[in-house]
Structure formats: structure tokens, C-alpha cells
Amino acid sequence: MAVFQSDVEVYDYIGEFISSVKDDPAIGPKIRQAGIIIRFVYREPQSQITIDARNPAPEGHFYTVYYGDSAVEPDLVMSMSADTAHSFWLGKVNLMAALTRGQIVAKGPVATALKLLPVIQPTYAMYPKFLKEHGREELVKFG
Amino acid sequence: MLPEYFEFFVPARIAAGRGMSGSLGPEMEKLGVRRAFVVTDQVLMQLGLVQKVLDGLAGSAVEVAGIFDEVRPNSEVGLVEKGPGDLPELARVAGADVLVAIGGGSNIDTAKGMNIILSEGGHLLDYEGFGVITRPLKPLVAIPTTAGTGSEVTQFAVIKHEAIHTKLSFSSPYLAPNLAILDPELTVNLPPKLTASTGMDALTHAVETYVSTSWNPIADGLALEAIRIIGANLVEATTNGGNLEARYQMLVASTMAGMAFSSGMVGCVHAMAHAAGGLFDVPHGIANSILLPYGMEYNLEARPEKFREIARALGNDVEDQDPKAGGWTAIEAVFDLAERCGLPRALSEAGVPEEGLPTMAEAAMVDGAIFTNPRPAEYDEILAVLKKAY
Ligand SMILES: [Fe+2]
Numbered sequence: 001m002a003v004f005q006s007d008v009e010v011y012d013y014i015g016e017f018i019s020s021v022k023d024d025p026a027i028g029p030k031i032r033q034a035g036i037i038i039r040f041v042y043r044e045p046q047s048q049i050t051i052d053a054r055n056p057a058p059e060g061h062f063y064t065v066y067y068g069d070s071a072v073e074p075d076l077v078m079s080m081s082a083d084t085a086h087s088f089w090l091g092k093v094n095l096m097a098a099l100t101r102g103q104i105v106a107k108g109p110v111a112t113a114l115k116l117l118p119v120i121q122p123t124y125a126m127y128p129k130f131l132k133e134h135g136r137e138e139l140v141k142f143g
Numbered sequence: 144m145l146p147e148y149f150e151f152f153v154p155a156r157i158a159a160g161r162g163m164s165g166s167l168g169p170e171m172e173k174l175g176v177r178r179a180f181v182v183t184d185q186v187l188m189q190l191g192l193v194q195k196v197l198d199g200l201a202g203s204a205v206e207v208a209g210i211f212d213e214v215r216p217n218s219e220v221g222l223v224e225k226g227p228g229d230l231p232e233l234a235r236v237a238g239a240d241v242l243v244a245i246g247g248g249s250n251i252d253t254a255k256g257m258n259i260i261l262s263e264g265g266h267l268l269d270y271e272g273f274g275v276i277t278r279p280l281k282p283l284v285a286i287p288t289t290a291g292t293g294s295e296v297t298q299f300a301v302i303k304h305e306a307i308h309t310k311l312s313f314s315s316p317y318l319a320p321n322l323a324i325l326d327p328e329l330t331v332n333l334p335p336k337l338t339a340s341t342g343m344d345a346l347t348h349a350v351e352t353y354v355s356t357s358w359n360p361i362a363d364g365l366a367l368e369a370i371r372i373i374g375a376n377l378v379e380a381t382t383n384g385g386n387l388e389a390r391y392q393m394l395v396a397s398t399m400a401g402m403a404f405s406s407g408m409v410g411c412v413h414a415m416a417h418a419a420g421g422l423f424d425v426p427h428g429i430a431n432s433i434l435l436p437y438g439m440e441y442n443l444e445a446r447p448e449k450f451r452e453i454a455r456a457l458g459n460d461v462e463d464q465d466p467k468a469g470g471w472t473a474i475e476a477v478f479d480l481a482e483r484c485g486l487p488r489a490l491s492e493a494g495v496p497e498e499g500l501p502t503m504a505e506a507a508m509v510d511g512a513i514f515t516n517p518r519p520a521e522y523d524e525i526l527a528v529l530k531k532a533y
Contacts, residue, residue, distance in 0.1 A: 106272045111312070
């Protein structure tokens with residue numbers, strides 16, 4: 001059974017988690033510095049999250065996060081199951097291996113995503129806490 | 144301990160032997176193809192090498208549908224998709240059912256890019272990335288005339304996009320050629336400097352993949368044997384280019400290194416070399432040759448035992464050396480090898496301006512190759528390596 005039952009759940013947890021980092025003083029500026037737009041296209045359940053670190057972000061944020069369809073044109077599109085995405089944010093996915101196995105397909109300049117990996121490393125510890133704070137601690141074991 | 148997961152990619156059928164290109168026809172018949180479109184360059188045309196290869200089709204059921212002989216030293220998007228009159232269009236009009244790339248990495252990568260558009264249509268930018276190509280393309284035959292890039296067996300292609308000043312990287316098992324013909328007679332004309340620098344590129348593939356975070360035991364075996372062969376033959380192939388045995392050894396070793404790094408990937412040396420090439424036009428092999436010992440030094444602490452094995456493969460007795468000392472022996476052996484081949488030993492000798500080093504470090508930090516480097520590298524550390532190599 002999939003970790004998330006609907007696109008709304010994907011947005012409530014993965015989406016809101018990514019959004020929660022957008023004013024983080026340590027991580028936010030580094031994502032901003034990458035200056036790119038990444039779209040995550042998930043399946044099971046079908047959903048889509050776009051991080052825009054290129055266009056100006058609202059006051060106090062380092063980037064903008066869109067749920068579902070959005071008009072911004074991404075530099076890089078990463079496609080995977082929502083389960084893989086969940087595991088990824090728990091720090092349990094080796095991106096290189098996942099790309100090789102085809103669990104994640106990266107369309108565009110992959111190096112830009114690889115460059116962000118060390119930047120988002122600290123978030124792997126933050127995601128389980130976020131789930132706990134939002135009453136979904138049980139999801140952590142579905143990494 | 145084995146990697147938790149690894150994938151080893153078994154690529155093309157490899158047909159190797161002195162004069163092997165003379166059997167091109169029968170070898171291609173096994174692919175079930177009939178009309179070949181050839182992708183090559185002017186230098187090889189003038190040397191008569193293309194004709195020599197195509198003579199190998201005589202008496203076979205395979206005919207030449209067309210020849211494109213204007214690939215330049217970098218594969219370029221403009222050749223592959225400028226619309227009417229571009230390469231895929233020419234091949235389509237010619238009724239080609241197979242592509243034959245003759246030459247170095249640029250020619251082979253150009254043919255790979257061309258094959259994407261010929262088989263799938265659209266634009267190259269639509270296929271950039273990892274795993275975007277999801278089904279078999281048209282058959283591709285690769286006939287290398289240098290012993291270095293390994294492109295004849297890899298699932299990668301790098302193509303320069305002039306308009307946006309960037310290099311597009313493609314990775315998919317379907318990009319790999321279906322047949323690689325290794326004929327040392329095609330490499331005897333390679334001048335000493337190119338022989339040496341392309342050979343050092345092959346050595347860099349083998350060394351970097353052997354110590355990479357994406358290592359796997361199958362690639363390790365190929366890489367280590369490639370290191371041994373290159374260590375034993377590169378100087379001879381460089382200084383006595385007519386020695387067909389040394390040429391043959393180098394050609395096979397570079398293909399083995401290509402097979403290894405197709406799954407094992409490379410590391411910081413390639414990241415820095417890509418930067419040197421992109422920013423200052425330093426030839427890929429030259430940049431690798433200069434940077435390899437410094438990259439090894441940086442990575443030594445992450446893989447001391449493996450570096451000692453490299454020293455052994457390069458012909459050194461390291462029985463009495465602890466891993467780190469053995470690793471240093473490997474670094475010195477690589478430095479020495481490049482020197483004996485007469486290659487430049489410092490970035491300052493290769494046309495890199497000193498004030499360009501920070502930009503180079505920045506570019507290396509966003510190069511995909513750095514991701515599988517065995518020791519994590521920050522900007523300051525890469526800059527320090529570049530300064531040492533200057
Ligand atoms: Fe290389």
C-alpha cells in the first residue's frame with residue numbers, strides 16, 4: 001500500500017515539509033543560490049510539486065513552492081513514485097543508485113540536482129520530526 | 144563488503160583484432176542491418192582511415208547510405224538538430240537503418256546524439272538527463288580511432304550546446320553502441336601527444352572508477368586490469384607509435400576502462416577536467432593527465448588500500464608498504480608515467496590563467512562527476528587541489 005493515499009496527503013506532508021524549509025536561514029539561501037526550478041512529478045498517487053528558486057520569492061522566503069500544475073517552466077524534472085519521494089526525504093535513497101535503477105528519472109541537467117544534495121542533507125533529520133509534529137509519526141517506518 | 148545495490152552494464156558486442164575493421168561487413172550483417180550512415184571527420188577522411196574501414200564492407204550485404212565527415216573536436220547540438228539538412232534528417236532521407244561512428248569520442252558521441260533524434264524525433268534538450276530514453280534506438284556501430292574515451296561501450300554522451308554555453312549530458316543504456324570494432328591498425332597514425340593524452344584519459348577512467356562511491360566488483364576487475372595494461376604499454380605506444388602490439392593493448396584497455404566507468408562512474412579529476420575544457424579549452428586528456436595525481440592525493444585518505452592496489456597494478460612492489468605509503472607510490476607512478484610520455488605537468492603549462500582557478504573550482508563543484516568522488520569535496524578543497532596542480 002502506498003504511503004500517501006491522495007495527492008492532498010502528498011501536498012500536506014512532502015509539500016508542506018519542503019515549504020517549511022523555504023525560510024530556513026541555513027538551507028534556504030543555498031537553495032536560492034542554485035537559482036533553478038525543479039519539478040517533482042510523483043505517481044501513486046499522482047501529484048506534482050515545483051520548487052522555484054529562480055524567480056523572485058515572496059518577502060521572507062528564499063524560494064516558492066507550487067502544488068499541482070504550475071505555469072513555471074522547470075529546468076529539471078525528477079519523476080518517481082510518491083513512496084520513493086517519502087523515502088528520499090527520510091534520507092534513505094541513494095540518488096545515484098536510484099537513477100541507475102530507473103526508480104528516479106531525471107530530465108534536464110542532473111548535475112544541478114546533485115549539487116543540491118549536500119545542501120538538503122540536514123533536512124533528512126527534519127522530515128521525521130515534521131511528520132511527528134503533524135501527527136503522522138507512523139509514516140516514518142515506511143521509509 | 145559489497146555495495147547494497149549495484150548495476151553493471153554489459154554493453155556492445157566487442158569484436159577486436161588486428162585488421163578487424165576488414166571484417167566490418169560480416170560483423171554488421173550479424174546485426175541484421177543493410178544501409179549504413181557514417182559519422183566521422185575530415186582528418187580521418189584525409190588519412191584514408193574511413194576508406195580503409197569502409198573497404199571492410201566489400202562483398203557484404205551492407206552498403207553505405209551516406210557519409211557525414213564534418214564532426215569537429217566537440218560534439219555539437221547544431222550538427223544534430225538544426226532541422227532540415229541536419230544529421231538525423233540526412234540519415235533518414237538516405238534510408239539508413241544503422242549508424243556507424245568512426246573516430247574519437249566526439250564522433251561517437253555525435254552519432255549517439257544523432258541516433259536519439261533519428262529514432263525518437265524532437266530535440267536533444269528533451270532527452271538530457273538520466274534514464275529519459277526508455278527504449279532501444281537504431282543500431283549503432285562504434286569504431287574508435289583513439290584509445291581513450293571508451294565511448295564505444297558507454298551509455299553516456301556529452302554534446303556541446305553552443306547557444307546556451309553548456310554541455311548536455313545524456314545517460315541511458317540505450318545509448319550504448321550495439322557493436323564496437325577494435326582495430327589497432329586504425330590507431331597507429333595517432334600522433335604521440337594525442338596517444339599519450341587519450342591514454343591518460345583512459346587511465347583516469349580506470350583509477351577514478353576503481354575508487355568511486357559507485358564502485359562495484361565487476362567494474363573493479365576491469366578497471367584494475369586496464370590500469371595494469373596502460374601502465375605497461377602507454378609509454379611504448381606513445382614513443383613507438385608503430386608498435387601494433389602496444390596499440391592493441393591500449394585500445395583494449397581503454398575499452399575495458401570504459402566498461403568499468405559506465406557503471407562505476409568517475410570523480411573529482413573528471414569534474415575539474417570538464418571545467419578546464421569548458422572554460423579554457425584544455426584538451427580532456429591533457430587536463431586529466433595533469434590533475435590525476437593531485438586528485439589521487441586528495442582522495443588517498445578515503446581509499447588507501449585501493450590506491451595501494453593501483454600501485455601494484457602499475458608494476459610497483461608495495462609488499463612492505465602500509466596502504467597509505469602504497470597509495471603514495473601509485474601517485475608517484477602516475478606522475479612519472481605522464482612525465483615519461485612528455486605531457487605537461489601543470490595547469491600553468493596548459494593555458495589556464497591563474498586567476499581562472501576559482502571559476503574552475505566553481506564549475507567543478509556543479510559537475511556531475513564530483514558526486515561519486517570517494518571523499519566529499521567542498522569548494523575550498525577543490526580550489527586547493529587546483530592551486531597545487533598549477
Ligand atoms: Fe574522460
